[in-house]
Amino acid sequence: MFTWLTIVTALRILRRNRLRAGLTLLGIVIGVAAVIAMVSIGEGAKQAVQKQIASMGTNVILIWPSGTTVGGVRGAQGGAVTLTVGDAVDLKKKVHVLTDTGWYTRGAMQIVNGSQNWNCSVYGTSPSYLTIRDWSYSSGGAFTQADLDSAARVAILGQTVVENLFDHGEEPVGAAIRINNVPFRVIGVFSPKGQSAQGWDQDDVVFIPYSTAERKVLGTQFLGSVGAIAASTARSEDLETAVEDIRSVMRARHRLQGEQPDDFTIRTQVDMGKVQEGTSETLTVMLMVIASVSLLVGGIGIMNILLVSVTERTREIGIRMAVGAKRVHIMTQFLIEAMTLGVVGGFIGVLVGILAARLTTIIAGWPTIISSDAVVIAFIFSVAVGLFFGLYPANKAARLNPIEALRYE
Amino acid sequence: MAVIVNPLIVCQDMWKVYRVGDVTVQALRGVSLTIEQGEFVAIMGSSGSGKSTLMNILGCLDKPSQGHYWLDGADTGSLRSDQLAEIRNQQIGFVFQSFNLIPRTSALENAQLPLFYRGLPLRQQRALAAAALERVGLRGREEHSPTQLSGGQQQRVAIARALVATPSLLLADEPTGNLDTQSSREIMDILSALNQEGMTVILVTHENDVAACAAREVVIKDGQIQSDRVTKAKIHVAEA
Numbered sequence: 327m328f329t330w331l332t333i334v335t336a337l338r339i340l341r342r343n344r345l346r347a348g349l350t351l352l353g354i355v356i357g358v359a360a361v362i363a364m365v366s367i368g369e370g371a372k373q374a375v376q377k378q379i380a381s382m383g384t385n386v387i388l389i390w391p392s393g394t395t396v397g398g399v400r401g402a403q404g405g406a407v408t409l410t411v412g413d414a415v416d417l418k419k420k421v422h423v424l425t426d427t428g429w430y431t432r433g434a435m436q437i438v439n440g441s442q443n444w445n446c447s448v449y450g451t452s453p454s455y456l457t458i459r460d461w462s463y464s465s466g467g468a469f470t471q472a473d474l475d476s477a478a479r480v481a482i483l484g485q486t487v488v489e490n491l492f493d494h495g496e497e498p499v500g501a502a503i504r505i506n507n508v509p510f511r512v513i514g515v516f517s518p519k520g521q522s523a524q525g526w527d528q529d530d531v532v533f534i535p536y537s538t539a540e541r542k543v544l545g546t547q548f549l550g551s552v553g554a555i556a557a558s559t560a561r562s563e564d565l566e567t568a569v570e571d572i573r574s575v576m577r578a579r580h581r582l583q584g585e586q587p588d589d590f591t592i593r594t595q596v597d598m599g600k601v602q603e604g605t606s607e608t609l610t611v612m613l614m615v616i617a618s619v620s621l622l623v624g625g626i627g628i629m630n631i632l633l634v635s636v637t638e639r640t641r642e643i644g645i646r647m648a649v650g651a652k653r654v655h656i657m658t659q660f661l662i663e664a665m666t667l668g669v670v671g672g673f674i675g676v677l678v679g680i681l682a683a684r685l686t687t688i689i690a691g692w693p694t695i696i697s698s699d700a701v702v703i704a705f706i707f708s709v710a711v712g713l714f715f716g717l718y719p720a721n722k723a724a725r726l727n728p729i730e731a732l733r734y735e
Numbered sequence: 736m737a738v739i740v741n742p743l744i745v746c747q748d749m750w751k752v753y754r755v756g757d758v759t760v761q762a763l764r765g766v767s768l769t770i771e772q773g774e775f776v777a778i779m780g781s782s783g784s785g786k787s788t789l790m791n792i793l794g795c796l797d798k799p800s801q802g803h804y805w806l807d808g809a810d811t812g813s814l815r816s817d818q819l820a821e822i823r824n825q826q827i828g829f830v831f832q833s834f835n836l837i838p839r840t841s842a843l844e845n846a847q848l849p850l851f852y853r854g855l856p857l858r859q860q861r862a863l864a865a866a867a868l869e870r871v872g873l874r875g876r877e878e879h880s881p882t883q884l885s886g887g888q889q890q891r892v893a894i895a896r897a898l899v900a901t902p903s904l905l906l907a908d909e910p911t912g913n914l915d916t917q918s919s920r921e922i923m924d925i926l927s928a929l930n931q932e933g934m935t936v937i938l939v940t941h942e943n944d945v946a947a948c949a950a951r952e953v954v955i956k957d958g959q960i961q962s963d964r965v966t967k968a969k970i971h972v973a974e975a
Binding site for chain 1: 791794796797816820821823824825829835836837838839853857896900
């Protein structure tokens with residue numbers, strides 16, 4: 327009963343000073359809206375990163391040659407050529423959790439279509455590599471095992487390459503192009519994958535069968551040598567065992583003794599994602615902290631206005647005490663006023679925050695995700711801020727001496 | 736048959752000492768006073784005589800530094816501030832010189848205030864407050880805010896607020912101090928009528944004609960009772 331009437335009274339008092347209450351609310355509104363908008367942007371960024379990682383394929387393990395050490399001079403990672411097609415085939419046979427293995431060799435080549443030319447990375451891969459890395463096609467399709475076996479002169483183009491070699495509306499599939507002066511037939515075009523997590527254009531590529539690359543275009547350092555091996559597992563939980571098994575199989579194949587370091591490096595998608603996710607996690611936390619600070623400032627606004635209110639209404643407090651209000655009554659009245667500011671501010675803030683997030687997506691084109699957790703937490707936090715910053719003024723009001731309060735001018 | 740009625744108020748050698756900086760002010764210096772139920776007492780004195788201090792103590796807004804004050808048999812000196820608040824709520828009605836209504840709040844809600852802190856249901860609060868307003872002749876003015884009422888009307892709202900909780904003691908501190916003669920008359924008539932109905936009324940004033948309404952006159956000077964005399968024989972309401 328008392329509580330309800332006090333809420334009604336508090337609302338009326340706030341309505342009485344509309345402008346003042348509005349300006350006080352603004353602090354909380356901005357704080358809550360900032361929290362929600364910032365978290366939405368952070369979450370959006372995180373999901374974009376996760377999407378990028380997923381674009382590498384699912385449950386992928388990559389194996390690169392390690393750097394070499396020749397007479398104490400260390401070469402860069404991938405500098406040595408130690409991996410072979412034989413490794414890849416053997417891994418698939420011996421490591422049972424692997425669903426497939428693929429391989430590629432790479433080089434930069436001149437691509438020519440009619441009068442247009444373009445220079446980009448040419449990958450000679452096994453067909454399995456295409457499935458492991460989860461490429462999909464906007465037209466045409468992949469090359470097959472038969473193409474690999476016969477070293478067919480067929481090519482799949484990335485979107486960027488298509489844009490640079492073909493006029494708008496010209497159909498690339500079926501076209502004859504030349505790679506390093508060797509004629510090829512285009513059999514497919516990849517769907518765009520966009521930028522990689524490292525920032526390079528994943529669509530600026532041409533894929534041809536490994537055997538064709540080895541014999542006719544790129545050449546290899548020795549027969550069957552590859553730039554990297556990719557493998558995949560059915561379940562992400564298997565990645566760890568797969569890595570261990572791959573290491574032991576590879577060490578045995580490369581005849582490495584107990585003390586010798588690996589001459590290859592194994593990376594899983596999880597490893598690669600971690601760094602990126604860590605970055606966006608930091609971003610979210612930072613945005614959250616900034617937003618929380620503004621919420622705190624809003625709380626101080628509440629405290630300020632309540633202190634003014636206590637001073638202004640000293641006489642009223644005296645009257646209330648004279649007719650029998652206990653300290654707890656006075657305290658509750660001011661706390662409820664503070665919480666009302668928090669609740670109303672929080673509610674409006676949530677709406678403004680969602681709106682701001684939407685606008686960010688529409689205007690700036692950033693992905694945003696409105697997380698219901700953030701909404702709930704921001705709202706509860708704003709009420710708590712109201713309560714916390716209401717405590718001091720409310721206590722001050724409750725401790726007034728009724729005689730002095732009644733005499734206050 | 737003699738009915739033994741405990742005195743409503745018993746003050747015994749009450750002292751009140753304030754410290755203002757280095758100066759010690761003795762506002763009350765050994766006041767002893769007994770007031771029976773149903774009396775109409777005027778406490779008189781010039782400003783600085785200590786009458787306001789006495790009034791604050793009688794109204795349970797303050798406690799004596801020394802001595803005792805029993806209200807309706809309870810020693811108020813030993814009570815905590817919340818217990819004093821409860822006594823004010825249950826037993827005491829205040830009427831102030833400056834009306835002391837809550838601004839921008841209707842007459843009805845002002846009159847409801849003591850019942851609000853008593854925790855009565857809203858419907859009952861409204862009914863009792865409306866009845867109290869009617870009692871002081873403000874029927875139809877329930878929704879008016881203080882600024883829409885004249886001084887006399889505001890004071891009547893204050894009286895309605897004081898009597899809504901049916902207190903055993905009505906304390907009026909210069910109730911006519913801010914009013915014209917006509918309004919003063921009306922207010923004093925209401926207070927007299929309430930006393931006729933059996934309510935104990937204590938009036939603090941420095942005006943002789945206001946004090947003349949009371950049946951007993953206590954004069955305070957320099958924190959001590961200078962004179963205490965009955966000015967009118969108590970008029971007993973016939974129970975016919």
